[in-house]
Amino acid sequence: xxxxxxxxxxxxxxxxxxxxxxxxxxxxxxxxxxxxxxxxxxxxxxxxxxxxxxxxxxxxxxxxxxxxxxxxxxxxxxxxxxxxxxxxxxxxxxxxxxxxxxxxxxxxxxxxxxxxxxxxxxxxxxxxxxxxxxxxxxxxxxxxxxxxxxxxxxxxxxxxxxxxxxxxxxxxxxxxxxxxxxxxxxxxxxxxxxxxxxxxxxxxxxxxxxxxxxxxxxxxxxxxxxxxxxxxxxxxxxxxxxxxxxxxxxxxxxxxxxxxxxxxxxxxxxxxxxxxxxxxxxxxxxxxxxxxxxxxxxxxxxxxxx
Amino acid sequence: xxxxxxxxxxxxxxxxxxxxxxxxxxxxxxxxxxxxxxxxxxxxxxxxxxxxxxxxxxxxxxxxxxxxxxxxxxxxxxxxxxxxxxxxxxxxxxxxxxxxxxxxxxxxxxxxxxxxxxxxxxxxxxxxxxxxxxxxxxxxxxxxxxxxxxxxxxxxxxxxxxxxxxxxxxxxxxxxxxxxxxxxxxxxxxxxxxxxxxxxxxxxxxxxxxxxxxxxxxxxxxxxxxxxxxxxxxxxxxxxxxxxxxxxxxxxxxxxxxxxxxxxxxxxxxxxxxxxxxxxxxxxxxxxxxxxxxxxxxxxxxxxxx
Numbered sequence: 001x002x003x004x005x006x007x008x009x010x011x012x013x014x015x016x017x018x019x020x021x022x023x024x025x026x027x028x029x030x031x032x033x034x035x036x037x038x039x040x041x042x043x044x045x046x047x048x049x050x051x052x053x054x055x056x057x058x059x060x061x062x063x064x065x066x067x068x069x070x071x072x073x074x075x076x077x078x079x080x081x082x083x084x085x086x087x088x089x090x091x092x093x094x095x096x097x098x099x100x101x102x103x104x105x106x107x108x109x110x111x112x113x114x115x116x117x118x119x120x121x122x123x124x125x126x127x128x129x130x131x132x133x134x135x136x137x138x139x140x141x142x143x144x145x146x147x148x149x150x151x152x153x154x155x156x157x158x159x160x161x162x163x164x165x166x167x168x169x170x171x172x173x174x175x176x177x178x179x180x181x182x183x184x185x186x187x188x189x190x191x192x193x194x195x196x197x198x199x200x201x202x203x204x205x206x207x208x209x210x211x212x213x214x215x216x217x218x219x220x221x222x223x224x225x226x227x228x229x230x231x232x233x234x235x236x237x238x239x240x241x242x243x244x245x246x247x248x249x250x251x252x253x254x255x256x257x258x259x260x261x262x263x264x265x266x267x268x269x270x271x272x273x274x275x276x277x278x279x280x281x282x283x284x285x286x287x288x289x290x291x292x293x294x295x296x297x298x299x300x301x302x303x304x305x306x
Numbered sequence: 307x308x309x310x311x312x313x314x315x316x317x318x319x320x321x322x323x324x325x326x327x328x329x330x331x332x333x334x335x336x337x338x339x340x341x342x343x344x345x346x347x348x349x350x351x352x353x354x355x356x357x358x359x360x361x362x363x364x365x366x367x368x369x370x371x372x373x374x375x376x377x378x379x380x381x382x383x384x385x386x387x388x389x390x391x392x393x394x395x396x397x398x399x400x401x402x403x404x405x406x407x408x409x410x411x412x413x414x415x416x417x418x419x420x421x422x423x424x425x426x427x428x429x430x431x432x433x434x435x436x437x438x439x440x441x442x443x444x445x446x447x448x449x450x451x452x453x454x455x456x457x458x459x460x461x462x463x464x465x466x467x468x469x470x471x472x473x474x475x476x477x478x479x480x481x482x483x484x485x486x487x488x489x490x491x492x493x494x495x496x497x498x499x500x501x502x503x504x505x506x507x508x509x510x511x512x513x514x515x516x517x518x519x520x521x522x523x524x525x526x527x528x529x530x531x532x533x534x535x536x537x538x539x540x541x542x543x544x545x546x547x548x549x550x551x552x553x554x555x556x557x558x559x560x561x562x563x564x565x566x567x568x569x570x571x572x573x574x575x576x577x578x579x580x581x582x583x584x585x586x587x588x589x590x591x592x593x594x595x596x597x598x599x600x601x602x603x604x605x606x607x608x609x610x611x612x
Contacts, residue, residue: 007424007425007428007527007528007529007540007541007542008428008432008529009432009450009452009529037591038534038535038591038592038594038595039445039446039533039534039595040594040595040598041595041598041599041602042434042448042533042536042538042599042602043434043602044443044445046598047598047601047602047605048605050402050403050498050605051402051403054401054402054498092398092399092400093398093406093407093410093411094398094400094404094405094406094407094495095360095404095405095406095407095492096356096357096360096404096405097356097357097404098400098401098402098403098404099400099401099402100399100400100401101399101400101401104399105399118313119313122313122314126314126315128348128349137350139345139350140345142348144315146315186401189400192356192360221313222313223313223314223315227345227348228344228345229344230348232348234313235313236313285343285344286344288344288346289344289345289346289347292346292347292352292353293347293348295353296347296348296349296353299353299354299356
């Protein structure tokens with residue numbers, strides 16, 4: 001074996017060649033568990049979380065390439081189940097949570113759960129909120145709003161997107177009148193849990209109140225929890241397509257980033273060397289906690305789904 | 307919608323109902339990037355790393371259910387490429403690193419790389435070692451040994467495993483004489499990188515020196531780097547099956563946990579409520595840094611593989 005082809009030793013520190021790293025940590029008492037704390041890695045740091053980076057890159061790309069029209073960017077994660085063409089839960093030969101390549105697997109995402117499951121999350125979030133209000137907690141508490149909303153949808157000639165008008169149920173006051181443009185989705189398959197999830201990026205464009213008659217009405221009974229920059233919505237949705245058709249009831253859980261302007265301003269300076277380290281990484285930090293929160297919701301799913 | 311079926315508000319803290327969490331962080335200057343640091347999640351902590359936990363569970367299971375015979379447990383991660391039946395690199399419809407379900411996908415793991423790739427890792431590890439010896443670094447430095455070893459393999463009648471005798475090339479001194487029993491492997495598919503990896507757990511059982519003639523000889527030119535509880539081996543392996551056959555040369559990179567006794571002692575008390583928190587979690591900490599190190603190696607692969 002020629003010297004040229006074989007691995008070459010480092011150029012310096014040859015005097016240390018006979019030292020044996022691990023032997024520095026031998027404990028003469030034979031208690032091998034009582035070690036000094038290990039470094040996180042040979043570099044002393046955790047490697048980048050590839051999963052969170054992938055989601056941040058995707059959301060960033062959707063934001064930076066969005067259609068040039070005024071509107072709010074909505075980033076949300078829905079908790080539900082990925083189903084194959086037969087209606088069964090998707091099954092892939094992987095052991096842990098992973099992100100699917102878009103448009104390669106024939107499946108649909110079902111944003112729905114059993115009432116039992118919904119109740120389970122309701123209890124979890126209520127307990128978490130009550131605990132978060134205890135005075136010795138360092139992080140800000142969760143808050144909530146109980147909302148009763150009515151969405152009506154109006155078809156627009158020549159366009160795929162319907163116009164959605166949202167009213168407060170009791171007062172009838174119009175809260176929002178907009179067209180939602182889907183920018184992109186990522187499906188996350190989570191074989192160890194009872195639920196999968198989907199990250200969606202949408203553009204919500206305000207429009208004038210439509211004329212004509214609505215094609216669909218949706219009644220939303222929503223508990224909206226908020227924590228820092230995130231909203232977690234637990235919603236019972238009752239849809240009616242016509243006065244004679246039986247209403248459809250579904251139970252949804254989603255988390256979204258509360259402020260579009262924060263998303264846009266942090267995305268604009270992501271990685272920018274001309275701003276402070278804190279500003280440059282603010283977008284990735286925003287997405288990190290978003291993904292962490294979605295994961296915590298998914299991992300607390302019980303077995304009410306499949 | 308009956309009250310019973312709709313999500314119920316938390317039982318307490320109703321007075322806070324109109325508070326809006328996110329508004330606490332509004333900045334009157336309109337600089338939306340200058341926020342107080344976000345919590346890691348609604349729970350204030352990072353969720354468990356499912357990937358690392360899966361690998362730790364697997365290794366723990368292999369250790370606790372191993373055959374009852376004296377020997378060293380070897381836990382290693384090899385860096386290489388997963389190939390399908392056609393010989394191409396495996397391709398699955400996922401975007402990020404994931405662990406494959408054993409025995410569901412027809413593929414083989416190739417523990418080999420180009421000489422160019424090997425040289426790249428040699429440089430990386432040498433640079434890292436030199437940097438680690440600078441006096442201002444808080445973590446212990448990397449060390450290394452340059453080894454020249456000869457393995458000879460002896461078939462044993464009626465057994466699948468061959469006996470391996472390892473000698474120092476120069477002195478001819480026998481270093482090890484053992485039978486390696488494969489306990490299990492996990493393949494890790496890493497679509498964003500030039501390399502995949504495989505975690506293997508083996509039992510190395512010492513045996514008497516065999517008689518008869520060797521069926522295979524393997525010459526190993528190895529740079530063995532060590533850091534805390536890990537060894538990273540960069541090896542050029544030249545195999546010869548008969549005096550007339552041309553020798554086969556492969557280039558390997560693997561990381562292993564240096565001390566079997568530490569693996570066994572920490573595995574034995576994993577999660578045990580009767581020992582200290584530090585001892586109880588020592589096994590998982592050992593695997594965490596092992597996985598972190600393997601990931602760092604994979605992520606520093608250049609494009610010399612596919």
